Ligand SMILES: Nc1ncnc2c1ncn2[C@@H]1O[C@H](COP(=O)(O)OP(=O)(O)O)[C@@H](O)[C@H]1O
């Protein structure tokens with residue numbers, strides 16, 4: 391990885407508290423283009439809060455967040471929507487719309503970002519392509535409730551990809567899946583990453599997933615960046631706080 | 638008046654009122670901005686009608702029938718049996734049909750909205766909407782509140798008609814009043830001052846049910862048990878509000894001399 395590349399995401403000195411619960415304390419990090427950065431931390435350590443700050447679903451109390459050269463605090467709603475179109479977000483609970491079919495779920499992001507003519511012309515193909523990417527073309531008319539956990543995860547990924555994002559944020563993509571499905575999802579993430587040439591931020595504590603996907607791992611402990619290294623180096627570390635995750 | 642809410646202490650109760658007021662203010666802000674979600678609004682109107690029509694119809698019919706049967710002995714005692722259609726129709730139109738309709742809607746629509754939006758909140762569907770560039774408040778809340786505000790009066794007007802039909806049957810179980818005479822008496826006694834306040838208050842019923850249902854769901858707290866709580870408290874608060882609005886409405890009609 392070249393060191394002089396301009397970061398895609400910069401998080402600078404971010405603080406976030408919920409009442410007395412100080413979740414992020416002066417947290418900083420950078421994500422470089424093409425990188426697969428994993429954020430590792432205990433449950434409840436603020437990983438989801440951090441990743442939601444990056445797309446402004448949660449507003450930090452202080453600090454600066456720059457995504458694709460935009461300071462997200464200074465954008466108006468339209469600019470923010472345009473920026474969010476370039477960032478795919480895979481939610482931990484998938485967040486598929488229960489009341490809509492797979493097709494409608496995938497078309498939902500298009501309704502704002504494409505004009506009516508564009509949708510009439512290209513939506514069908516875009517849906518087909520995104521579903522083929524995740525290997526589920528035959529589910530297009532099914533409801534989310536008819537799908538298994540792993541399939542839902544794939545559909546959610548397809549929806550995150552439909553606008554061809556240049557950054558993809560994954561919130562615990564393999565949590566709650568059986569080991570085999572988890573591995574398939576991890577491999578799928580790598581394929582997608584190659585095809586779209588995207589930069590990824592992956593929240594995970596699934597060691598297999600981290601091994602397969604990561605170029606670099608950041609450990610979030612007590613709201614701070616505790617360690618920042620490759621998976622192999624961290625795995626060999628003697629630090630007890632780091633060892634906890636690997637034993 | 639002592640309000641006996643489960644698990645809500647006085648302080649929380651006041652906070653809740655503040656939150657609901659802010660939520661309502663946001664509703665008016667979003668409604669006045671351009672670009673509304675008309676399709677979703679139509680969908681919601683359809684769903685509200687579909688979910689409640691049968692129940693409202695059956696209940697209204699039975700209320701009309703029962704009220705008539707039960708009022709007869711009293712009127713007979715005063716030798717005023719011939720006033721039965723007039724008396725029953727005034728009670729039905731002014732009070733019973735609108736309030737029963739609103740309570741049924743509070744139960745079905747209020748809990749439905751609380752549960753639906755609540756589960757969308759806890760499974761991050763509302764966040765997902767926001768990320769994909771759709772304003773979830775507009776898409777989910779504004780459409781549902783508007784649909785309830787429109788549909789409760791429609792359903793209530795239907796309930797009026799059906800309950801009067803039930804009343805006709807009730808009158809004829811023991812007495813003999815022809816179809817023409819019944820309606821002649823009913824419309825002889827009902828006038829604008831009965832219809833209008835009764836219609837106007839149903840808009841407020843619908844609005845209150847929509848606001849409470851969506852507020853409870855939209856602000857559902859994390860976890861699946863939060864969804865259940867949203868649905869039940871939505872019903873409790875919405876039903877209570879229906880009665881409070883009814884009380885205020887009767888005072889206002891009284892002051893305006895519309896009685
Ligand atoms: N909207 C919120 N309101 C209050 N507290 C929150 C909220 N979101 C998250 N938290 C708190 O922040 C902490 C970190 O949560 P989260 O980022 O979801 O953890 P995780 O690392 O498991 O993803 C938790 O203690 C949680 O209770």
Ligand SMILES: [Mg+2]
Nearest residue numbers: 437438482561
């Ligand atoms: Mg999380």
